[in-house]
Amino acid sequence: MCACLLLASAAWAQEPREALNVNASFAPDRLGASTNLSLAASFASDTGRAPSPVTKFTLFTPAGIGVDTRGVGTCAPAALERRGPGACPLDSRAGFGGGVGVDELPNETIRVPYTLDFFFAAKRSGGLRVLIHVEAAAPANVQLALVAREIPAPKPYGFGFTVEVPPLSTSPGLPNASVESVFVTVGSPDVAYYESVHGHERLVRVRGVSVPKSCPGGGFPVQGTASFADGTTLTADPTIPCPGG
């Protein structure tokens, strides 16, 4: 696992600067194996205050990574928005995650744990879509349904996904909520389900995400780019070490 820490080249010299730190890993990390791809990102500001709210996040995964969606279900965005994760079929689940959000009040900063649930949605224009359900229970119940779209990935990357994050107001006159950290795990190396074949139940293991079959020198490249409400854009380029490396 490799971490990258970047400071923003702010749009204006005197503007506060955000920092983005991204870690990525495969578990297990055998070449070609069904795996979990895990990402952890943290956001910070050099002002000592909460970072500016994230408005968009784009991820590029290593070239050669396998994403096998055969047999998986899909979840309708409207259903997720209306009824939450329970509305999505179990076989549409793509991953899990969470993190810590920040509400900046006049006299205190409140850190709010939140959870993430990922579901496959029907493809659009041939591209994968992943629904993201965001939920925080305290201090107020917050639920959001976001859509991550597959986008073309430049070399040396394989898949690209981008998600736009709407402003999340806290109280009138106060800054919108921002994100301090996020972690995500997608894939299904241990996931299995029973299917009925000619009256007999058969255990089917989901292949999901698989590690590329070969590893480039220097490891698997990953790129994460975050855009912030203050106009800053940050890119982190961590690498996942080659198996056994």
Added chain:
Amino acid sequence: MPGRLTVPGTRILVAAVLASTLVACAQFAAPGSAKAATITPALMPDSLGGRGALTLTANFAEGSTTVPAPVRTAVLMLPAGLGLDVPSLRSCSAARLRARGPSACPAQSELGRGHAQVEAYVGSQVLDENIALWVFLGPLHGFQPTVEVLGQGYTPLVKRIVLAGTVTRAHAPYGEELVMDIPPIATVVLEPDASLASLTLTVGTSTRRPAADANTVVMPASCPAGGFPFAAEFTYADGSTGSALATAPCPQ
């Protein structure tokens, strides 16, 4: 390894079997608030000195709406005089169980079976999974018998764990106690470990007339006033502790 393992030398085995199983499941745990575990023992046959089975049900989430906390250490205390009769002394190693599952073990080494329900927080959801349990006689450790407990779940996550138990003598009114350290059991990367919500395990043979070569639980020769005492103590991942007491009634 032919031989007949009998009471009192193997009384500890019953404790080992049950405590191993308790922790095998108890470690499928996640953050939570419920620390009030309950245990419910049932002995069969209903006769002193008889050969049969002990069924133990444990509930780690009774009355709770949250996933119970992960157990890190479990101690199970069993009534004095409770034993295990193993006519054909065969064992199975943890490595074999881990690699090849229960079918890789000699049938004579199987001491019991059961099932468990485990829970874990993943994302905003609580993941539920049914776990099948097998208990096997493990290799001798020094002069002490050991047990290996295999927990196998299939869906939604294929998971296999094997635990081993060690035994010491318990204080009265108990006979033996088993102390087990429980490692965290992962579910999904970056998500909390899973927790045991409940389990039921039968050790021995619950048929009315066990075969001569069947592994059986041997009931104590006498019953204390108030019944056979059972106790369990748990230390959870957050450092808190919990305990459970139960009594099995004396034979009529």
